[in-house]
Amino acid sequence: MLTIYGAYRSRATRNLWLAGELDLPFTHVPVLQAKRLDDPLAPDAPINTLSPAFLAINPMGAIPSMDDDGVILHESLAINLYLAKKYGGALGPQDLIEDAAMMQWALFAVTEIEANALKISYASMGEPTEEAKETIDAAARSLKRPFDVLEQHLAGQDFMIGNRFTVADINTAEIVRYAQPHAPLINERPALKAWLERVQARPAFKAMWEKRLAEPASGPV
Known part of the structure; x- marks a missing residue:
């Protein structure tokens, strides 16, 4: 079990x-x-x-x-x-190449995106201050390159790997999500925005999110 x-x-x-x-x-x-x-x-x-x-x-x-x-x-x-x-069936890797790609994107998201995306998430909580704005702006600048990489990768395909929904979409989207409070990072990249909307519209995400919202808050993670 x-x-x-x-x-x-x-x-x-x-x-x-x-x-x-x-x-x-x-x-x-x-x-x-x-x-x-x-x-x-x-x-x-x-x-x-x-x-x-x-x-x-x-x-x-x-x-x-x-x-x-x-x-x-x-x-x-x-x-x-x-x-x-x-x-996972189709949600998991179908061969060695997909296995390596799923590992690559997981490591990319956690090393190149998560730290700065979390800065945006935390700084966006509560009343806006000049210090919070500076933190968000600095983090957004640092995220420009990795978000551009995602935009380029997602242009012309609906999902991260094999043009089907996989665990790579979950692992990446749940890290990109931390940066969503700073709308320009997402809105300026149409392929990234469409992908994020697509995966967050899935019933399993919505069910998870509903339970998350029902839990007392203590930070954005």
Whole structure:
């Protein structure tokens, strides 16, 4: 039985979205980030990233984690690539070349996009300030090249790999999403915008997002 550990307001969204796409039966353990709690070690505290029960699963105390019949993995992108290969059918790689491409785009998204996209997401929360505007502008400048790469890649095709929806679309879109509050980055790139709208219109994304919105907020991840 598959178990996914992690709150909806975390990088677990990537895994929860994919599980929905695959219609996988799974147990969800909504581990919270310890920073969301006043006293994460209180006897009545909900399970969180400092809870001994979770640290027994992931000694780093980071979410998400996964237990698939004794196969324990951490890191959301690695979890998704594993699930797609094991259960994914058309959502997973069909040959070695697609396998390498899915790994490439996952690493590209996390190394070239995520840090600056998160700066935009965090700076866009709350009341706008001059400091927040400067942070967003600087991050947007840094994202111009990788977003142009995505725009070029997506021009003339609907999805990231094999012109079909795959785990590569989930892994990339859930990182690009952090930059969505800065509309020009998306709107100035029509192929990227159309792709993001396309994948976020999928029923499994909408179901995941509805559950995320129902969870108390504590940051944009």
